[in-house]
Amino acid sequence: MELNYVQHIQEAAQWISDQIGRRPLQIGLVLGSGLGDLAHQVENPITIPYDRVPHFPVSTVEGHAGQFVIGELEGKSVIVMQGRFHYYEGYSMKKVVFPIYVMKQLGVQALVITNAAGGMNRSFAAGDLMLIEDHLNMTGDNPLIGLHHPELGVRFPDMSQAYTRSYRELAKSIADQMSAERGESVRVQSGVYAGITGPNYLPPAELTMLAKLGGDAIGMSTVGEVVAASHAGLKVLGMSCITDMAIGEELEPLTHEQVVAVANRTKPVFIELVKRFVGQVEV
Template sequence: MDSDYVQHIQEAAQWISDQIDRRPLDIGMVLGSGLGDLAHQVEHPVTIPYDRIPHFPVSTVEGHAGQFVIGQLEGKLVIVMQGRFHYYEGYSMKKVVFPIYVMKQLGVRSLIITNAAGGMNREFAAGDLMLISDHLNMTGDNPLIGIHHPELGVRFPDMSQAYNREYRQLAKRIGEQLSAERGEPIRLQEGVYAGISGPNYLPPAELTMLAKLGGDAIGMSTVGEVIAASHAGLRVLGISCITDMAIGEELEPLTHEQVVAVANRTKPVFIELVKRFVKEVELS
């Protein structure tokens, strides 16, 4: 598969391009558990299930619709992943990040990537949104291992600005505006996302370890996709929805249904934040 990787990306991108009459696209989005309703805000949508696209994996996780939605959002052309792929589903890391390279082929220059995460920072609370400033790759894998494809990016991509600083500053300004309009503060945090392989939620000792290493939130996605995005030269805004508190010393049992339920309650603020970001962001 490694030797055919670029060809498969190009064939998938060409197939998608043939289904739409609008390109290049401006912004790509990856929507995590419980956050897929943002795709319903897209105007004049073209919906493409993943299982129709050549060489594409299929999302198997509850809360992930498993389709692209392509259309207009706040004056920009967007391609939205309504559901993503995870390493724990049994896909290789290269397969997990395959859609990122496909979106790049379709003209995308900026990526908004979201997830549901557990909060390890004691100043956080369930229902907060966290702008991702950096990450810890604790998955044990990297999508760039293997044959180097110069068509996709350089062999040793820089990760010092993997999560774009200007994008975070814009998101914080929008958060302040929303707080003023609503008459109550929007709990918009900032911190480091620790990405693990999953699928189990971590035991207390491992959560305590990751918090001591500098992690503020923890989840089972995102880091591989952002590595690929940096490799492809995309500017990234990362947002975590803090769906539960994952404090090692105070850990309580958790289910996926609880995660999705909190994400659902957070959706109105999340959707408004992302829509305003799309409207105001300047694309380079």
């Protein structure tokens, strides 16, 4: 696959472009577990299941619809991933990030990437949103390992500003405005996302370790995609929906259904914040 990686990206992007017949897209959105309903807000939508796109993997996780929704959102042309691919599904990290490079080929300049995450910071609460400032890649893998493809980016990309500061500041300003309008606080935190392979939820000792290393939230996605986005020169807003508290010393049993349920309750605020961000961000 590595020898044909760029060719496959180009073929997938060309196939999608042929289906939509539109101007280059501006913003890509990757929607995590339980957060896919934002795609229903897209106007003049064209829906493309992943299994129709050449060389694409298929999403196998409950809560992930497994399709692109392409159209307009708040005056911007967008491509929405309604569901993503995960390392724990058995895909290589290069396959996990394949859609990021495809979106870049389609003209995307900015990426909004979301996930459901466990809160390791004691000041957080289930239902909070967290703007990602940085991440810990605890997967033991990296999508850039292997053959270098200069068409995709430089060999040693800088990650010092992987999560675009001005995007976080805009999102926080929007959340403050929403709080004023609602007369109640829209709880938006900031912190470090620890990305693990999954698919198991971590035991208490490992959660305690990651919190001591500086992690504020933990999940099974995002880090590889953001590495690829930095490699491709995309600006990134990363946002986690804190669906449960993952504090090692106080850990309680957790199921995927519980994660999706909390994400569903948080959706109205999440959708409103992302929509306003898309409308206001300059790309």
